[in-house]
Amino acid sequence: MVMLSRRELLASMTAAGITGGLLPFGLQRMAFAATNDPLLIVIHLRGGCDGLNLISPSNDPTFIDARASDLRVIDQGKDAGYSLANGLDKNIDFRLHNAGGGMAELYKNGHLTFVHACGLKDATRSHFVATDMIEAGVSTQLELAHAESGWLTRGIAAAGGSGGLDAFAISGTIAGDLRGANRALAAGDINNGLGAVGGAPVSSLLWRMYGARSDALAAAGKLALELPTIVDERIARDEQGHVIPYVAENSANYDSAGGFANALKSLARLVKMDVGLKAVTLDYGNWDTHEGQPGRFRGQLEPFSNGLAAFWNDIAAYHNRVCVVAITEFGRRLRSNKSNGTDHGRAGVMMALNGTLRGGRMYGTWPGLATEQLEEGVDLAVTTDYRLVLSEVVHFVNGSKPATLFPGFQPAGHLGLWA
Amino acid sequence: MADRSASDSILFAINRLGYGPRAEDYDALRRMDVNSWLDEQLSAPAGDDDHVQERLMSCKLRIKYDDAPDKWHGLDEMRPLVTLDKPIESLWTVYDPQKQMSGPEKARARQEVIAATMLRAIYSKYQLREVMAQFWHDHFHVNAFVDDHIATALVSYDRDVIRPHCFGNFRQMLEAVASSTAMQYYLSNRSSRAGAANENYARELFELHTLGRENYLNDHYDRWREVPGALEGKPAGYIDQDVYEAARAFTGWTIEDGANIDNGRKLPMTGRFTYVENWHDGYQKRVLAHEFDPFAKPMDDGRRVLDLLAAHPATARHMSAKLCARLAGPNPPASLVARVTEAWQKTVNAPDQIARLIRLIATSPEFAESRGNKVKRPLALMANYVRIMGYEFTPTEGVFNQLAGAGQRLFGWPNPVGTPDDNNYFLGSNALRNRWNLLLGLAMNWWNTGVVDPHRALEEWGGRVGTAGETVAEWFRLFGGYANEDLISTTVLAANLLPYAQLGAGDTKGLMQASALAAMAPEFQMC
Numbered sequence: 001m002v003m004l005s006r007r008e009l010l011a012s013m014t015a016a017g018i019t020g021g022l023l024p025f026g027l028q029r030m031a032f033a034a035t036n037d038p039l040l041i042v043i044h045l046r047g048g049c050d051g052l053n054l055i056s057p058s059n060d061p062t063f064i065d066a067r068a069s070d071l072r073v074i075d076q077g078k079d080a081g082y083s084l085a086n087g088l089d090k091n092i093d094f095r096l097h098n099a100g101g102g103m104a105e106l107y108k109n110g111h112l113t114f115v116h117a118c119g120l121k122d123a124t125r126s127h128f129v130a131t132d133m134i135e136a137g138v139s140t141q142l143e144l145a146h147a148e149s150g151w152l153t154r155g156i157a158a159a160g161g162s163g164g165l166d167a168f169a170i171s172g173t174i175a176g177d178l179r180g181a182n183r184a185l186a187a188g189d190i191n192n193g194l195g196a197v198g199g200a201p202v203s204s205l206l207w208r209m210y211g212a213r214s215d216a217l218a219a220a221g222k223l224a225l226e227l228p229t230i231v232d233e234r235i236a237r238d239e240q241g242h243v244i245p246y247v248a249e250n251s252a253n254y255d256s257a258g259g260f261a262n263a264l265k266s267l268a269r270l271v272k273m274d275v276g277l278k279a280v281t282l283d284y285g286n287w288d289t290h291e292g293q294p295g296r297f298r299g300q301l302e303p304f305s306n307g308l309a310a311f312w313n314d315i316a317a318y319h320n321r322v323c324v325v326a327i328t329e330f331g332r333r334l335r336s337n338k339s340n341g342t343d344h345g346r347a348g349v350m351m352a353l354n355g356t357l358r359g360g361r362m363y364g365t366w367p368g369l370a371t372e373q374l375e376e377g378v379d380l381a382v383t384t385d386y387r388l389v390l391s392e393v394v395h396f397v398n399g400s401k402p403a404t405l406f407p408g409f410q411p412a413g414h415l416g417l418w419a
Numbered sequence: 420m421a422d423r424s425a426s427d428s429i430l431f432a433i434n435r436l437g438y439g440p441r442a443e444d445y446d447a448l449r450r451m452d453v454n455s456w457l458d459e460q461l462s463a464p465a466g467d468d469d470h471v472q473e474r475l476m477s478c479k480l481r482i483k484y485d486d487a488p489d490k491w492h493g494l495d496e497m498r499p500l501v502t503l504d505k506p507i508e509s510l511w512t513v514y515d516p517q518k519q520m521s522g523p524e525k526a527r528a529r530q531e532v533i534a535a536t537m538l539r540a541i542y543s544k545y546q547l548r549e550v551m552a553q554f555w556h557d558h559f560h561v562n563a564f565v566d567d568h569i570a571t572a573l574v575s576y577d578r579d580v581i582r583p584h585c586f587g588n589f590r591q592m593l594e595a596v597a598s599s600t601a602m603q604y605y606l607s608n609r610s611s612r613a614g615a616a617n618e619n620y621a622r623e624l625f626e627l628h629t630l631g632r633e634n635y636l637n638d639h640y641d642r643w644r645e646v647p648g649a650l651e652g653k654p655a656g657y658i659d660q661d662v663y664e665a666a667r668a669f670t671g672w673t674i675e676d677g678a679n680i681d682n683g684r685k686l687p688m689t690g691r692f693t694y695v696e697n698w699h700d701g702y703q704k705r706v707l708a709h710e711f712d713p714f715a716k717p718m719d720d721g722r723r724v725l726d727l728l729a730a731h732p733a734t735a736r737h738m739s740a741k742l743c744a745r746l747a748g749p750n751p752p753a754s755l756v757a758r759v760t761e762a763w764q765k766t767v768n769a770p771d772q773i774a775r776l777i778r779l780i781a782t783s784p785e786f787a788e789s790r791g792n793k794v795k796r797p798l799a800l801m802a803n804y805v806r807i808m809g810y811e812f813t814p815t816e817g818v819f820n821q822l823a824g825a826g827q828r829l830f831g832w833p834n835p836v837g838t839p840d841d842n843n844y845f846l847g848s849n850a851l852r853n854r855w856n857l858l859l860g861l862a863m864n865w866w867n868t869g870v871v872d873p874h875r876a877l878e879e880w881g882g883r884v885g886t887a888g889e890t891v892a893e894w895f896r897l898f899g900g901y902a903n904e905d906l907i908s909t910t911v912l913a914a915n916l917l918p919y920a921q922l923g924a925g926d927t928k929g930l931m932q933a934s935a936l937a938a939m940a941p942e943f944q945m946c
Contacts, residue, residue: 046834123638125659126626128836141638172826173839174847187849197855201913202936206855208909209900209940217794217941220846224855227848285833286565290607290619339610343618376641376659 038321039271040396042152042177042281045304045328047288048127050342051349052331052380053297055084055114055362058095062369066334070294071342073097082107086361088116094362099302102309106353110360111312111319113417115389117347117364119330119382123375125344127288130329134386135176137406147407149180151390152279152397154405156181159398162276165230170263170270175281185227190266193235193243194228234273252314257307260284264311271315271322278397287328291339312353319355323396325389326351331380334369346379350389352417354396363389363415385409392417428453431790434946436460436746436781437546438802442809442879457781461586461774463545474538475500480530480814482523490519502528503535507575507600511690514568522567529563529570532577533829534814540802541812551585551777552577553798554745556830559596559628560837561605563830568604568676572690573830576601586774589738590729590767593628597725598692600674606835609674613700616666621724623835624665625657629728631737649708656733657707664704668711668720671699694718707731735763739776745840746780748789755785791945794842797825797854799946804861804938807897808876810869817866824853855939862935863928873930884923884930887916891933900940910936 056073057063058081063072073081073095081095082104088094094116096104106112121139124130129141137151138144149157156166161183169175169186178184187194196203203225210221236244246265248254254261263282270280284304289296308324315322331348347367353359365383367373375381387406392415394405432453433440437460440448448456467475479497486493502510510528513520523530540549559581563573580599584592596602602620603609611617626632634656640646643661646654654661673695677688680697694717704711704720707727711720728734739759743751762779766772780786795803801822805812822829826845832838844850862871877884882893891910895902902910911918914933916926937943 124635125637125662126622126632126635127834128626129632129635172823172828173844173850185848194849194852197852197939198859198913198932198936201909202859205906205909205913205936206939208906213941215941216842217846217944220843220848220851221941224846224848224851228852283833288619288834290617291610335615337615337617338612339607339617341607341610341617344622 036321037274037276037278038323038396039277039318040152040155040279040393041267041271041322041324042175042279043324043326044131044175044281044283044285045287045326046127046131046283046285047328048130048330048332048344049287049300049328049348050289050293050297050332050345051116051118051328051347052334053097053293053342054100054301054349055094055096055116056081057089057092057366057369058083059093060369063334066369067336068340071336071340084114084362088362088364088366092366097297097301099298100305102305102307103351106309106312107360111355111357112351112353113357113359113361113363115350115352115363115384115415117367117380117382118350118384118389119347119386121382121385123346125330125346127329127344132176134327134329135179137177137387137390137409139385139387139409143408150175150177151394151405152177152281153179153181153184155394155397156278158404159278162278164276165227166277167279167281168231168270168277170266170280170282175283177281178279183223183227185231187228187266189262190231190235190269191243191246191262193237194232196225196229196232230275231270231273234275235269248310248314250313250316252310254307254310254314256303257310258303260303260307264307268311268314271318289332289341290337290343291341293336293341308353321396323352323354323357323393325353325393327386327389333378334374334380335378346375347382348380350386352389352393354393357417358419363417384415385412388412388415389417428787429456431787431946432456432781433546434803435748435786435789435793436550436777438540438549438799439806439946441806442876445880453782454778457547457778460545460547461771461778463548463586465583467539468544470544471539471542474542475503475535478534478538478813480534481816482527482530484521484523487519487521491521491524498527500531500534502531502574503578505574507572507691508689510571510574511688513571514688514690525567526570528574529830530816530819532563532573533819536577536829537798537802537812537814537818540798541805547777548582548585550799551773552582553796554742555581555585555592557832557837557840558741559592559602560832560835561601561830562832562834563601564828565833566604568690569601572600572604575599584773586771586777588768588770588772589734589763590725591770592773593725593729594722596628597624597669597721598672600690600692603672603674603692608669608672609676610678611666611670611673612698613667613670616663616670616700618662618666621666621669622662624724624728625662627835629734629737630657630731631733633737634733643705643708646708652708654708661706664706665724667700667702667704668706668724671695671697672718672721673698730767732760732764735760735767739763741840742776743780746777747783747786748792749840749842751789752785755780755783758783793946794845794944795946796838796845797822797827797857798829800825800854800944801857801861803943803946804858804935807880808862808871808873808934809879810871810876812869813867815866815868818857818860818868821853821857821860821866824850825857826850826853854944858935858938859932862931862938871931871934873927873934874924876934886920887911887914887918887922887926887929890922890930891916891937894934894937895940898934898937898940898943900937900942902937902940 058075081098084094136147167178167184174186210218328348332342332345336342367381367383387409482498483495563570580595606620607617608620636656637658648655675686675689675691675693678686701714703713740756743756884890891907914929916929
């Protein structure tokens with residue numbers, strides 16, 4: 001794991017600021033007007049990431065009694081996790097899983113924060129209900145039934161759309177946070193470009209076929225002709241028309257990001273394109289560890305943590321105007337099942353990453369793990385509404401008032417991610 | 420030239436309940452009405468028809484991997500479909516710990532099922548069964564890309580679980596799914612044990628397979644007694660306590676995966692379903708306000724849960740709405756859903772429950788009125804195009820991937836919900852772009868799926884090759900698209916055809932391309 005120190009990061013930022021980064025061959029087609037717009041990146045840790053295995057209260061005797069050692073972060077020996085400074089309780093040694101080395105460095109550098117015991121107020125333990133609520137930015141079934149758009153969509157609308165490409169989902173489908181967003185594009189990977197179908201004469205035909213109508217299909221057709229092109233025009237190709245492989249900056253290396261690497265390279269390309277994007281969503285799934293959790297959790301976390309750190313090095317010039325927030329639909333049960341896994345629980349961990357926030361500390365309120373402190377006697381209780389975190393990062397989309405984005409949400413206090 | 424745009428009900432039925440007409444059955448089809456077509460389709464004999472069998476026998480799907488020293492020799496060959504008729508225990512030998520198998524060998528069974536799915540969609544006489552097999556695969560979804568064991572089990576899941584029950588009884592199907600190797604692996608019930616049961620399967624059984632998320636009442640009620648109707652034994656919905664208890668009921672339902680039972684006793688490694696009494700939590704339970712006495716007979720606890728769920732009115736409502744949305748299009752009218760729900764409840768014990776419901780939907784006025792309101796799923800679009808063009812199609816990995824780009828990775832949706840049944844999902848900008856490319860790639864044989872013969876296709880449909888403009892107009896008629904002079908001349912240009920010349924054998928490539936361009940029209944995307 002190669003990480004730059006904070007000083008090196010600063011040096012690389014200056015260098016990138018001067019040169020505009022590495023200039024791959026074929027860049028003359030790129031509109032290179034840096035917009036300086038902020039950008040919010042939302043990473044969905046789909047499946048329910050076990051927050052108690054990610055960041056454990058490692059010396060809490062109740063926790064130690066409740067879980068086998070391979071399902072918690074331990075505080076001594078060669079497998080000890082990373083002790084996190086500025087935790088939630090001075091008597092508890094909060095430790096990050098030892099596969100999270102990349103994240104530990106980002107935390108130490110002061111760019112990364114964790115909000116523990118965070119989640120939905122509604123007591124759902126359903127993946128799909130919880131996901132839908134979070135993506136709609138609501139907190140009850142009734143609000144969900146009336147929600148007509150994703151919270152990011154409302155943020156983009158409040159900011160005023162760019163008329164270009166407002167949002168991108170690095171996924172097979174538009175994430176629910178962008179539900180109803182007109183000028184949003186979804187693709188799991190842009191490293192092969194998003195070339196137009198069959199060249200200019202075919203595009204012209206498709207414009208005539210779809211442009212002449214006024215129904216939903218026609219609207220979709222027109223966007224399908226327009227939006228991918230905005231991205232594709234900014235992807236450098238060689239003389240044969242093949243996409244030039246992505247070259248990361250600042251020696252950032254995605255090799256250790258495994259199956260997450262292509263999505264992150266796509267993300268880095270999008271960040272550096274400066275096409276006026278306001279939000280990007282990204283999926284990183286398979287956290288639903290009902291069985292065989294120790295190995296699976298490590299296998300999930302390691303590429304995520306390494307990849308996040310590599311990405312952050314790669315986009316050093318953008319640290320102040322890009323914010324990454326990671327969220328999962330719920331945490332998992334305090335006690336494990338007999339498959340050596342954990343079932344669906346309640347509170348989990350959220351993360352935020354940016355160059356200007358007050359990082360290197362944990363936020364939230366630790367509810368404790370004694371039976372009477374648990375939700376319904378079984379799960380880590382939700383003490384921070386996920387919307388409080390989102391309301392503090394949303395200014396990277398539009399700077400609007402959170403109340404308009406989260407109907408019915410009255411923020412109780414203030415986390416102070418930016419003081 | 421056959422007038423494909425004719426709006427008879429039988430043509431609509433074959434487009435919505437199948438993958439469109441072929442030239443060779445067109446005349447016979449036009450003489451049938453919907454009821455007689457349904458009679459034929461719903462009485463499909465088990466197994467594949469002769470034509471499909473022939474295609475499956477002659478199909479070869481590439482497999483390729485490199486040498487791994489001391490593990491296996493690399494190879495690159497065109498291999499026939501060899502897994503589809505094998506019992507699960509003989510496929511399970513790829514997990515023999517003595518042997519080392521490459522990734523493509525372990526995933527081979529899945530790739531063959533995908534290939535067979537495409538061939539059946541295109542060539543099967545029993546089109547409705549293909550449409551319903553996909554419906555049930557989506558409903559009882561397993562992701563065969565997340566675990567090799569599921570990839571291997573997919574053969575039996577498709578052949579022994581989904582297809583035989585396509586038109587059958589829901590309760591029976593539910594048990595076939597619950598005891599299937601694919602589902603036991605996918606939702607972790609295989610490793611569930613008394614003491615702290617694994618809740619994965621039980622939760623999705625309630626939420627996805629039966630009652631539906633709209634009847635999950637956990638945020639409203641903390642205790643089972645509080646759920647409306649519970650004290651009369653008829654709870655309106657379920658809460659987490661029901662999930663916990665149901666999970667206990669399914670402990671002991673497992674797969675012969677070589678696991679230790681006790682004192683040196685081990686399960687064999689066959690991949691078959693089994694029940695292990697030692698692992699079952701035998702004590703009393705309460706599920707949906709029904710008391711289960713302690714120590715029931717083997718598997719009775721789990722079966723009783725399935726009985727309660729299959730008979731629950733909420734299941735009838737949830738499933739009827741879902742079935743109507745697939746067959747009668749998005750947002751099906753409440754009137755239709757209500758009639759199907761009622762029929763569902765009356766037929767819970769009928770061996771042909773699902774067939775009866777399909778007939779009810781397909782012969783309803785609401786169905787007839789739903790013409791053109793549904794976006795064809797990418798598999799449907801592909802099969803529809805190939806059936807119209809009538810050429811010999813060969814499944815390849817390239818087209819599997821293109822279908823995925825257009826929104827349908829067969830057997831690969833990333834979570835247990837299954838591929839959505841939602842027009843908007845398939846109309847995302849990049850999905851639509853990939854959809855257009857799917858048509859172009861099929862026409863131009865980008866993925867070695869077979870050479871299109873446009874001259875023959877036109878001839879079979881009674882059309883003729885004339886000037887470029889005339890011929891392009893024939894394609895538009897064939898694909899049901901609207902075409903004015905402007906669209907036709909733009910298509911001629913985009914296909915690199917000479918506008919006024921009489922076309923001949925030398926224009927084959929342009930004609931191939933023109934067929935795809937006509938199929939990209941908005942009208943052909945809908946059914």
